[in-house]
Amino acid sequence: MDPYDSQGSTSRRRTSNLKDYFVGATPLQKRLESIRRQSSFFPSPPRRKIPQGTELQEEIDPQKVGFLLHKQWTVYSLTPLYKFSYTNFKEYSRLLSAFIAAEKQKGLAVQVGEDFNIKVIFSNLVGVRGTQRDPEAFLVQILSKSQSSREHREGRVLWTGWFCCVFGESLLETVSEDFTCLPLFLANGAESNTSLIGGWFQKTFDCCFSPLAISAFHLSWMAAMWTACEMDHYMATTEFFWSVPCSPQSLDISYAIHPEDAKALWDSVHKTPGEVTQEEVDLFMDCLYSHFHRHFRIHLSATRLVRVSTSVASAHTDGKIKILCHKYLIGVLAYMTELAIFKTE
């Protein structure tokens, strides 16, 4: 799908559904939001709250969610799950294990002595949501069963996938009780396992996965938002990657800027306290483009932005993200949830 097409359609959608997310929306704000939803004729400039790192209702245990950081996740959007229940995790684990074993056995290249001793575990992901109204996130893991009798713990983790909804409940159309809305799905592990498990979910809960590509437009927004986040110290440089559509040879340009300088540039551009506006994002990117053009006389705006990376997180246009900062985990997931929801509508 042409990224520029989706940009056009989602920006129209966003103006009608957009809501500032903060904890505890007042009744007035809710009313305003529903009015804005109805009046989709007046596109207001999109604006988003800068993640403060304090959006959590429940305290996320850093130990429990530490494994979510510093890993590359392939992101999908998911339609609501039909008749899914949080109390049936044991049952689901059993069914999915059996399904995977069966699929692998009837599969083609089976190595002699291949270990089919895998175990599937469903579990709750406590705290990975925006408000109490968001459905709770859950995690699916495939582990290899340890052969050694000495070890009581499970074996290696082969594949991880998790489902969540962060500040999404207010954006979604109200659905019946039978449906659970967890529009954001993230997977790490072999692609074959992802399709297998995705297939099982689709059959079992009558839902639909689709890969979540991230357009250059949204990548720019992410870069601006994450640069706007306050950081005690920077762990990574701020970096952008462009792919240049020239022929016959491809050309890739990577532009890394010291995170303190990126922040200084952002602070100079930034006017509205606590929020990021479209104009600010455009100006921020234009500054980077013009600095580049001054030296190289190349128009980066004519090329394709494919990846952005900051100390908060990194995102690739193919729908891959890596979250680097525990403090802003919820903030990053909130943006991704929004993208996932608009993809499915």
Add this chain to the structure above:
Amino acid sequence: MDENVAEFIRRSILKIPLCEMKTILKAWNFLSEDQLQTINFRQRKEFLAQEVILMCEEKCARLDDMALLDIVCEDVDLFDMKWFQCSFKKILQRALRNVTVSFRVDGKNAVWIRIAWGTQYSQPNQYKPTFVVYYPQTPYAFISSCHLKSNVPLLHQALKVASKHHQIVQMDLRSRHLDSLKAIVFREYDQTFESHNSTVPLQEGNLGLDMNLDSNIIHENLEEKERIHRVTQETFGAHPQPQLEFAQYKLETKFKSGISGGILADRKEPLRCLIKFSSPHLLEALKSLAPAGIADAPLSPLLTCIANKKMNYFKIRDK
């Protein structure tokens, strides 16, 4: 033999370093193989000189022969492959004890060296060798990456001493293609800055446009296209570009902008940026940017100077 000739030859011999004596006498090609065999090259130079003079007398050395010896001594380009290999190997072995050094002479122009690195206590690792290609007629050597960075100064030292140079300087030029590096360093490509074969400007008539549109617009586009094409040709030349994979620029320059003013206006510090261009064939890709409308023509000198300056790693600061 003339006295003056004998004296001159004696003085020449005394000036020659002992380690080069055999090479020079051989290169002189005046004394026969047998005679050279009998000379004791380990004795003191005074005695050696006397021996040589006696042999020259036997062969009736003349002024021409004396002059030739002088030329051979003066020949600073006299490169002794054996001596080079020997001293290169010695330097590495003295420092590391366990090191495998192999040589291959490629025609007359190049010597390929393979070095497998060990330490005082461990055997050389044959799976991670470093390769060096040295062109004795030139001041250039090409070195592949060294997996143990601590060996690099030693390698440089060995090269410097064995090749009898005073200094070795690492250039900011890296690529996977040795041929491209050679092409750039030895200027084997043809980069012209003044083009005498200017392309014939496109005529409107050639396009067969018979619509009566605003021909001025079309003409301007054509002119611009033609200008871009011409400028690109001038900068890059009409020949195939040497193949490089990347160019890297470390920028520390202040932000200056024509956009709505005042951004970072008060900031004295520069923006610290690192910009990297990568491509299977970088120079060809850069060449295609202006005609594609992605870049202005002429392209920035920071990009067009790569081949000319023999660099693909740059540090740019405000002046």
